[in-house]
Amino acid sequence: MRPGAFWGLCLSCLLPAVSAGAEWQFSADHRVAAADADDLENTHNVQPWGVDTVTGATRKVEQKVLLLETNVTAAYVENAVARVVGLRYLGSWGRETPYTQLRLSNLILAWHGEVGSVEAGYILTPSSWARGLLVDRLRFSGGRARIHWGASGRTEAWWTDTVEDPTRLRYYEISLAGLHHRATFPGGEAGLSVLDTSRDHIDVFPKQNCARGTFSGLDFTYALRNDLRISSEVAYGRLLPEGAGETYAGTAALDWRLATRLSLIVTGAYLAPGFNPLTGFYNVTGEENGQVRIHFPWQLRELGLRIRPSLGWKQQYAENFLVPSLEFNWLWTEADLRLRVYEYAEQPAARWGAEDHWEYTGASLTWQALTSIFVTSRWEKIYNGFTHSKSVQLTGEVRVKY
Numbered sequence: 001m002r003p004g005a006f007w008g009l010c011l012s013c014l015l016p017a018v019s020a021g022a023e024w025q026f027s028a029d030h031r032v033a034a035a036d037a038d039d040l041e042n043t044h045n046v047q048p049w050g051v052d053t054v055t056g057a058t059r060k061v062e063q064k065v066l067l068l069e070t071n072v073t074a075a076y077v078e079n080a081v082a083r084v085v086g087l088r089y090l091g092s093w094g095r096e097t098p099y100t101q102l103r104l105s106n107l108i109l110a111w112h113g114e115v116g117s118v119e120a121g122y123i124l125t126p127s128s129w130a131r132g133l134l135v136d137r138l139r140f141s142g143g144r145a146r147i148h149w150g151a152s153g154r155t156e157a158w159w160t161d162t163v164e165d166p167t168r169l170r171y172y173e174i175s176l177a178g179l180h181h182r183a184t185f186p187g188g189e190a191g192l193s194v195l196d197t198s199r200d201h202i203d204v205f206p207k208q209n210c211a212r213g214t215f216s217g218l219d220f221t222y223a224l225r226n227d228l229r230i231s232s233e234v235a236y237g238r239l240l241p242e243g244a245g246e247t248y249a250g251t252a253a254l255d256w257r258l259a260t261r262l263s264l265i266v267t268g269a270y271l272a273p274g275f276n277p278l279t280g281f282y283n284v285t286g287e288e289n290g291q292v293r294i295h296f297p298w299q300l301r302e303l304g305l306r307i308r309p310s311l312g313w314k315q316q317y318a319e320n321f322l323v324p325s326l327e328f329n330w331l332w333t334e335a336d337l338r339l340r341v342y343e344y345a346e347q348p349a350a351r352w353g354a355e356d357h358w359e360y361t362g363a364s365l366t367w368q369a370l371t372s373i374f375v376t377s378r379w380e381k382i383y384n385g386f387t388h389s390k391s392v393q394l395t396g397e398v399r400v401k402y
Contacts, residue, residue, distance in 0.1 A: 022078035031069040033397035037170045038062050040390045058377040060389070065094040067169050073108055084110040088122045090171070098162050098173040103163050105141040116154075127158065129180045130219035131233040131251050133269075134195045136281040140176075146354070153183030163204065163278070167378060167394065175199040176279065188222035197277055198240050206382050206391070209286040210278040211247065213239040227257040239274055246277045247274040251282065265295040284358075290315045292321060304331040314346055320358075321346040336368035361381040374399040 039061040073086030086108030090099040099105055107121035144158040159177040161194040161283075164170070170192040176199070180190050182191040195215040217235035224230060234250040251269040258264055269282055269291045276286035283289070293312030299305070312323030325344040331337070346358040362380040369375055375398050382391045 022076065025075040025077055025347075027073050027075075028400075028402055029065070029069075029071040030400045031397055033065075033067045033069070033169060033395060035063070035065040035067075035393055035395040037065065037391070037393040040392070041388060063094055065092065065169050067092045067095075069166075071108060071124075077153065080114050082112040084108060084112070086121075092171075094170070095169065097171040099171070103161075114148075116145065118146075119144045122158070123158075127156065127178075129178075129193055130191055130217070130221075131231060131253065132281050133219075133233045133235050133249060133251055134193055134215055134217050134277055135178060135180070135279045138279050139166065151184075153181060153189075155179070155181045165205070167395070168205065168380070169395065172202065172204055174202060174204075174278070178279075188220060190220040191218070193217035193219070193235070195277060197279075200278075202278070204278055206274065207278065207284055209276055211237060211239060211274055211276045211286060212241075213237050213244070213247075215277055229255045231255070235275070237275060237277070244341070247272045249275040249282070260298040261301070263295075263297045266290045266293070266295065267295070287316060291323070304333060305329070313349075320349045322349050323350070324349075329399055338364075338366040340364045354385070355388075356385040357383075358385070372400055372402045374401075 004174045041060045068089070068091045070088060070089045072088075073084050075082050075084045088099075088106045088108055090097055090106070092099075104121050108124070110119040111117060111120050112122075120143045123139070123144055126137045126139045127144070128137050129134055138160075140158070140160040141162045141164075142158060142160040144156065146154065146156045148154045157177075157179045160174055163172045163174045163176070165172075177196045180191060182189055189364075193216065195217070196241040197210070197212055198214055201210070201212045215235055215237040217275055219231070219233035221229065221231040230253065232250070232252040233257060234248070236246065236248045238246055242354065249271040251267065253265060253267040256264045271283050275285055276283045282291075289344055291312060291314045293310050295308060295310040298307045298309075300307075307329075308325075308327040310323075310325045312325075314321040314323050323344075323346050325342070327342040328340070330339040332339075341363045342361070344360040348354050348357060360380075362378065364376060364378040366374060366376045376396070378395045380391075380393050384390070
């Protein structure tokens, strides 16, 4: 069959001719991005937190990356049901991507109805489960199905062909699968999760020693009253290869709205050795640790500010760490400018400012030049004082949506 005939058959099956009360919707999303990334090693003379300028560092890897991304879709909408077909092109120069040849990853196929949805190819929106212990903001291509069971809750199942980190211009060819069901009850929700990472063993920047195996989890959220909410998630994993043992983890949180614009959030977590699923966000190296953090989200709507300071304690077998962080978000409505700046560190509790600490720093500025044009610049630094290395990346991108 000729390629043109194949695509014509796909369109005719998914997108029927327009009938009364139905409409066609076309959209496109174009993105051009560039990155200048440096990986440094042999860092020395590190100053205290916030000023980790180094001397004597050697450049291990330098990459200049250019990326071109285009998504074009056509949707046929009738009686609250949408059938979508589209094509995705992703070209990258300076860094390998899994999209060099046409395959499922490059397609956009979806059916959205009142009772659920089925998607295949590139998934346009990320997935998150519960508190993110197993799955947090997963962006991927592959397949996904969602079913709404009314009062019985909703179910999501997915499998991946690739996993993506588009803000860092990183794309990974990875095979994962997951299933999550959520049910509501008076005052809250509860969920059951299953995650399979047994088919791949790969690290995804900046995570290291990602766990291979099968994980299951339980979670719940409950509102004690209108201004006070509690939530928790626990997970258990059987690790591969055979004989590698088992692992488990748990997290809990209290969210208390102290005033109209000020909240108190207290979170705690424990991760056993080896608990480091690729899609979770609580761990970096897979080491055993316990954590407690206190956050004070504060909104100043008149100034367009949202400030999130926090302080935490991380306990590990070798040493304990203080975990300070500060996130600053500012929206200038008149100029359509958004600024985000954050600093997060893990400092040895008894040796503040020592070279062997973690530090994550970043800033991004987004300008909505016109209704459908967005210009973004990002800078990120990840410093690892335990391996005497540092990763720095500067990216700029222009995005057009219509």
